[in-house]
Structures are given as C-alpha cells and as structure tokens.
Amino acid sequence: MEVQKVIEQQFGPVTQWLAEMPKAELHLHLDGSLRAPRLLQLAAKHGVDLPYTSVEEVEAAYNFSDLQSFLDLYYLGASVLRDAEDFYLLMKDYLDVCRQQKIVHCEIMVEPQTYLPQGVDLSVVLAGFDRAIVEAHEGWGQSVQLILSFLRHLPEADCIAMLEAADLYRKHFCAIGLASAEKDFPPANFQTLYREAKNRGYELTAHAGEEGPASFIRDALELLSVSRIDHGVRAVEDEGLLDHLAANRVPLTVCPLSNVRLCVYDEMSEHRILELLERGLCVTVNSDDPAYFGGDLLENFAALESDLGMTREQALVLVRNGFEAAYLPSEAKMALDEQLKEYLARNP
Numbered sequence: 001m002e003v004q005k006v007i008e009q010q011f012g013p014v015t016q017w018l019a020e021m022p023k024a025e026l027h028l029h030l031d032g033s034l035r036a037p038r039l040l041q042l043a044a045k046h047g048v049d050l051p052y053t054s055v056e057e058v059e060a061a062y063n064f065s066d067l068q069s070f071l072d073l074y075y076l077g078a079s080v081l082r083d084a085e086d087f088y089l090l091m092k093d094y095l096d097v098c099r100q101q102k103i104v105h106c107e108i109m110v111e112p113q114t115y116l117p118q119g120v121d122l123s124v125v126l127a128g129f130d131r132a133i134v135e136a137h138e139g140w141g142q143s144v145q146l147i148l149s150f151l152r153h154l155p156e157a158d159c160i161a162m163l164e165a166a167d168l169y170r171k172h173f174c175a176i177g178l179a180s181a182e183k184d185f186p187p188a189n190f191q192t193l194y195r196e197a198k199n200r201g202y203e204l205t206a207h208a209g210e211e212g213p214a215s216f217i218r219d220a221l222e223l224l225s226v227s228r229i230d231h232g233v234r235a236v237e238d239e240g241l242l243d244h245l246a247a248n249r250v251p252l253t254v255c256p257l258s259n260v261r262l263c264v265y266d267e268m269s270e271h272r273i274l275e276l277l278e279r280g281l282c283v284t285v286n287s288d289d290p291a292y293f294g295g296d297l298l299e300n301f302a303a304l305e306s307d308l309g310m311t312r313e314q315a316l317v318l319v320r321n322g323f324e325a326a327y328l329p330s331e332a333k334m335a336l337d338e339q340l341k342e343y344l345a346r347n348p
C-alpha cells in the first residue's frame with residue numbers, strides 16, 4: 001500500500017497533519033533502530049548465533065519488564081554489527097525512515113563501547129556511518145549530528161579512555177551522552193568524564209529520570225552541567241525541579257512508546273508528557289529504540305493523539321521544541337523554522 005494510504009488509515013487527523021511536517025528527532029540510539037530482518041541478515045553474514053531464527057521469533061522476544069531486560073537483548077542485537085558495510089546499512093535504514101517521516105534534522109546516539117567486545121574500532125563504525133550520512137545529505141538535504149554516548153554500567157575510566165580515543169574523530173560528534181542501566185549508576189560517578197568532555201567543547205546531555213529518581217536529574221544538571229536531559233519524565237516527582245526546568249527551558253527528550261514498553265508507565269494514558277508541556281517545559285517527542293518499542297517518531301506522536309488526546313496546538317509546540325532543543329547554531333535553527341512556516345502556510 002502506498003505510504004499516504006497507510007498514514008490515512010493508521011493515524012488520527014493530528015498525526016496525519018504531522019506526517020509531512022518538518023520535524024527533528026533528538027533521542028535515537030542507532031543500535032535501537034536495528035530491525036529484525038536486518039538483524040537476522042547480519043547475524044547470518046557473520047555467523048553469530050542468536051536465540052531466534054525468524055522475524056516473528058525476534059519480535060516475540062521484545063517483551064520487556066524493565067530497562068535491564070531490554071538492554072540484555074539490545075546489546076545482543078548490536079553484537080552482529082562487525083564491519084563498515086554493516087554500519088552503513090544500519091545508518092542508511094534509519095535515514096530512510098527520516099526521509100519517509102520528514103525528520104529533517106536528527107541527533108543520533110552512537111555507543112562505540114558496545115562494539116569493543118567484537119574488536120570493532122571507532123574508525124570502522126564512522127566509515128560506515130559517514131557514507132550513509134553523505135548520501136542522505138546529498139540525496140535529500142538530510143541534516144544529521146552524532147552524539148558520542150557512553151555506557152554507564154562500565155567504569156568511568158573506560159568511558160574516559162573512549163573519550164580520548166574519540167579525539168581523532170572530534171569533528172564527527174556534537175555532544176556526549178550517558179546511557180544504559182540508570183538505577184545503580186548515578187550521574188555523580190561521571191563527573192570527571194563530563195568535565196573532560198566540556199573542556200573539549202562538546203555539548204552535554206545525559207539520560208536521567210527514566211528509571212532513576214528525580215534527584216538524578218538534579219545531579220545531571222548540577223554535577224555534570226548537562227544542557228539537556230534524555231527522558232527526564234520522573235521530574236514530575238519534584239515540584240521545585242519542574243519549576244527550574246520550565247524557567248530555564250531545559251529540554252527533556254521524552255520517548256513515550258519506550259516509557260510504556262519499559263514499564264515506566266503501565267499504560268500510555270498514564271503518561272505525563274502533555275502536563276509537562278502545559279507547564280511550560282521544553283519537552284520533545286522521540287523514539288529512543290524504534291526497532292524494539294513498536295514505532296518510529298510518527299508512531300510516538302500517534303500514541304499521544306490516540307491515548308492522551310494531543311491537540312494540533314500541542315503537537316505544533318512539541319515540534320517547535322524539537323528545533324529549539326537541537327544542538328545547532330541559531331542560523332540553522334532559523335532555517336528549520338522557515339521550513340516549518342512554509343509547511344504551515346500550505347497546511348494551516
């Protein structure tokens with residue numbers, strides 16, 4: 001079926017309006033965009049033994065009880081990525097989604113520590129990524145930035161060693177981030193890493209307040225000096241923090257489908273994203289790990305429309321927040337706003 005028909009049948013009117021609207025996605029782990037068919041293809045190519053043999057078996061396994069139960073399969077999946085062609089295909093598949101869903105600017109989390117057990121060097125990873133990024137940029141003007149994301153279940157010293165190894169490739173990354181298991185690995189453990197990254201001129205973001213408490217969001221802001229928070233939904237537990245986030249327009253890159261699939265909320269109807277929006281926080285919508293959580297960016301917006309009654313006005317503010325929160329110079333943000341204005345003039 002052609003894409004337009006699928007959109008009309010699957011989505012409500014607000015999401016249909018969003019489908020062709022220029023948008024940004026700021027919270028996307030590239031390993032989390034590795035879909036079952038590609039996963040199986042690469043596993044076969046490299047002779048990697050996985051506990052599944054069909055797309056159906058892979059998707060049946062994606063039934064999570066918490067963040068760790070997801071991470072176990074996520075790192076297993078990423079272990080099939082071995083050579084530059086694999087990384088090219090991984091990036092190309094996601095950038096094709098960007099083209100289909102009108103994600104005109106994306107900021108993608110890359111986690112080189114994940115590939116070290118397989119002996120894959122950052123130069124191999126970036127060679128594959130670069131080829132796909134150049135093709136998408138030249139092909140349809142895709143704007144892409146990479147975030148060098150660290151794994152917080154590993155010692156800080158290992159993260160600093162990776163930061164130093166990435167010095168050779170500094171120009172490829174706009175920011176650093178901090179991902180993986182949150183509860184036992186607080187922001188306070190990574191102060192030297194963040195200080196070193198700041199000295200190198202990186203923008204700073206970190207996952208905080210996904211499974212961890214609101215105090216981790218405060219700590220990420222105060223101890224790590226981050227300018228953006230990935231997830232941050234548990235800020236709702238701290239009124240003073242909500243006031244601070246709103247007053248300072250600190251962006252939260254929220255991932256609704258992820259939060260339900262990882263049991264942060266039992267149901268989408270319990271999600272608080274629209275309350276945060278109405279309170280003046282700079283919340284944005286993102287897909288996190290779309291291959292695992294049942295939807296790309298547009299499906300995340302669709303869930304807000306169907307389960308929370310997101311209005312057109314709210315949808316537009318969420319899209320504008322995505323541009324505001326991007327790690328882009330102001331001229332580039334103005335160009336995105338211009339594209340949005342043109343779309344709105346044609347599709348009021």
Ligand SMILES: Nc1ncnc2[nH]cnc12
Nearest residue numbers: 029179180181207288289
């Ligand atoms: N939702 C998530 N939280 C923490 N680390 C992640 N890595 C990939 N997805 C993640």
Ligand SMILES: [Zn+2]
Nearest residue numbers: 029179230288
């Ligand atoms: Zn994430």
